[in-house]
Amino acid sequence: MTQPSQKALVPFVSVDHMMQLIHHIGIAPMLQGICDRIEQDFHRWPLFDKTPRVASHSDVGVIELMPTSDGDVYGFKYVNGHPDNTKDGLQTVTAFGLLSDVATGYPVLFSEMTILTALRTAATSALAAKILAPKGSEVMAMIGNGAQSEFQSLAMQAILGLKEVRLYDVDPAATAKCARNLEGTGLRVVSCATAEEAILGAQIITTCTADKQYATILTDNMVGAGVHINAIGGDCPGKTELAPAILHRSEIFVEYPEQTRIEGEIQQLDDDHPVTELWEVITGAAQGRKDDKQITLFDSVGFAIEDFSALCYVRDAIKDTSFFTPLDMLADPDDPRDLFGMVSRAK
Amino acid sequence: MTQPSQKALVPFVSVDHMMQLIHHIGIAPMLQGICDRIEQDFHRWPLFDKTPRVASHSDVGVIELMPTSDGDVYGFKYVNGHPDNTKDGLQTVTAFGLLSDVATGYPVLFSEMTILTALRTAATSALAAKILAPKGSEVMAMIGNGAQSEFQSLAMQAILGLKEVRLYDVDPAATAKCARNLEGTGLRVVSCATAEEAILGAQIITTCTADKQYATILTDNMVGAGVHINAIGGDCPGKTELAPAILHRSEIFVEYPEQTRIEGEIQQLDDDHPVTELWEVITGAAQGRKDDKQITLFDSVGFAIEDFSALCYVRDAIKDTSFFTPLDMLADPDDPRDLFGMVSRAK
Structure with missing residues (x-):
């Protein structure tokens, strides 16, 4: 040789x-x-x-x-x-x-x-939440308890100081798996029987489900004022998680609009619906959260x-x-x- | 672990x-x-x-x-x-x-x-020559004696039955290297001092040089009737090897026109200059060489x-x-x- x-x-x-x-x-x-x-x-x-x-x-x-x-x-x-x-x-x-x-x-x-993708997706979510979530956010609802859920929870803990995560999944076995994995991490873990229960008292709502179809993981009446929504699961054409009415009530932040309009939650909206690019909030060129009542939405699809x-x-x-x-x-x-x-x- | x-x-x-x-x-x-x-x-x-x-x-x-x-x-x-x-x-x-x-x-x-790219490029050249070169082609001029040259020569030998390869490079050391590597392969190797000498008696002319600039490796008067030109080196915008007059005298065959018009020799021609796709000659949908006098040109850029x-x-x-x-x-x-x-x- x-x-x-x-x-x-x-x-x-x-x-x-x-x-x-x-x-x-x-x-x-x-x-x-x-x-x-x-x-x-x-x-x-x-x-x-x-x-x-x-x-x-x-x-x-x-x-x-x-x-x-x-x-x-x-x-x-x-x-x-x-x-x-x-x-x-x-x-x-x-x-x-x-x-x-x-x-x-x-x-x-x-x-x-x-x-590494699981780590960077969680780190990106935490970065967006650090900028957009209400100050002092300590409770997150984690809807969809699959492969991403523990990484999301730990990133929010490491970067935001999250104290409590409230788990919900259509499959209770997924929730049990996530709860077991988060034991000993210092997070308070609450397993919930419904999505409604999971979002009780949460300042951050993370949706991360995997079906390749238009789904409604969150309906309009489930989302109160002042929360930050971290929408991870809608990431390809035809795959969304949020009711359109929620999008109309939210200030929407995206990574790269050209890609998000094809793959993200905003594929449900008109092509010219206003969105803010996350990097512009980071450089100070655009404003992030404006007040305590605003619903901020990070429509994340993942970018290169x-x-x-x-x-x-x-x-x-x-x-x-x-x-x-x-x-x-x-x-x-x-x-x-x-x-x-x-x-x-x-x- | x-x-x-x-x-x-x-x-x-x-x-x-x-x-x-x-x-x-x-x-x-x-x-x-x-x-x-x-x-x-x-x-x-x-x-x-x-x-x-x-x-x-x-x-x-x-x-x-x-x-x-x-x-x-x-x-x-x-x-x-x-x-x-x-x-x-x-x-x-x-x-x-x-x-x-x-x-x-x-x-x-x-x-x-x-x-593997060297092998597939040589194999593609030989496939095109098998279809387009004059029947019984036994002599090839190899202009540019770099990393591709031995592979090109051996593919033409294996697939077409090439007997003689005539080498020329602006750098005599490259020619010497190629000649040395082809010893014992059964090919008759003739090292030449000029491109003109290399193409003497060749039915196939392969050009494979590496400069990223418009070059004229072959001028119009160097190319006689009935030859097959295998143009390998022109493979990105701004990089060509043949005088445009040669292109106008040739029947041009390409891999994928959308790519070749950007990267190949034909970037020197109008966008609607007629070309034939090689795969259509292989399936019989298009004609290859029409007669012994025709100049056929395979404008190769490499395709996925x-x-x-x-x-x-x-x-x-x-x-x-x-x-x-x-x-x-x-x-x-x-x-x-x-x-x-x-x-x-x-x-």
Whole structure:
């Protein structure tokens, strides 16, 4: 076997390495670190190459590529969404991602992103809530207790100081699973029998369900004045969670309008319905919450820059650790023009 | 360390594995096999999802994603193009690719593609020449003796029965390298001091140079009647190799017009200049070479379906071999909704 040079080796963070990295750093500091990184990148939002995700749809799901670049570093994520996968014991969403050097095109990080996407989605939700939720929010309703629910709860605890999470899911087993996983985290966990019960006293309502269809997880009369809604589950054409009347009562904040109008809750509204971009609130160019009575809605679908931020966090975090494997994925002949010679000599 | 399930493991073909696979199969049979696979996929061309590549340009190069799908299998390639890289001892082009199952979105193959792209590009050139070059073509001029040149020569030998290759490069060291690499392959190799000398008696002229600028590798008076031109090097906006007068004398064949009009030689022509799609010649829907005097030109820029075909070939070829490593790149909790539990238990 020929020995590839350092340039040809790309650090690979496997699922196992990612889990070890989380335990090494601690999940709360890691959520905080990713959140900080996303906030920094949202500050320099105009600098990024932005494009709606490149989607390949089929009857049963979607496979997407989400590229972006800040001019120095290029990143992309591969992610699928297959709601029926769980029937066969598979994940609805799996993902991996890559960073590379814009100056050379050479990859510098290849990483699992199934777990990392859960972290960055939760960190983004917490960032939006930090800016938009009523001051001193301590109680969150968590509607939909699937794979995202614990990460959402812990991010709100780490970044906002959330004290109580009120769980509801159509499937009580999901709620039991989430409650069990949150034991010992310091959060007060209340398992609820109905969505109405879950939102009692909550300043933040997070919806995160998975059906690929127009659903009404929240009806208009369930939502009182002054709450912040964190709508995660509506994230592809035809998949929404909120009654349109709620949208009309809310001030709506989005990541990237071009994408959210196709995939988010606001696909139920006219194309020119006013929305505010979250990055503009972060830079101070736009106003966030105006008063205590306002309903703020973060219509989150996930954007490539958040994945970029999370990958940059991991790239920096694995330095001087053993939480990666060098992967021989780039051919690197001594003479760049002599690719064939390299192949021949490998015999 | 937790043990990932089989579903979570993706076969990874490293650079070293790819080189071993080539020597295991033999480069000629492998080029033939990839060529056959491309021909089969071109036969069912209309069935594929097609989109121009998703490019991220910078001052010094480009990073591209090239996705496609046949409805059952999804594939994409990451590829960069950085002409100045060789100055720093790096490859101009590096690539990797992935196949996944459309039904579940789960990846089924992850592979290096720097070497594989060289093979598929050569196999595509040979496929086009098999259809378009004059019957009994035995002599090829190879102008540009860089990383692609040996692969091009060997594919023409394996698939067309080429007997002689006449080499020319502005850098004699590149020609010497190519000649040395082709020793013992059975090809008669003639190193030439000028492009004019190289094309003497050649029925096929292949141009494959790397400068990112409008260049004139072939002038009008160099090209006689009845030849087949295989133009490989013109493959991005601003990068062409042929004098426009040659294009006007040629019958032009392309892969995917939407992409070739942006990236190929025909970016020098009007947008409505007639071209024939190669797949239509393969299915019989369009005519190929009409007579012995005609100049045929394959304006090749490389298309996602060719990468898809090459990846499918590799997916099948590594079965029951040791030329891959299982990569732990997909999180696969026992209960798909319990991603957090999997992370917790990994502690």
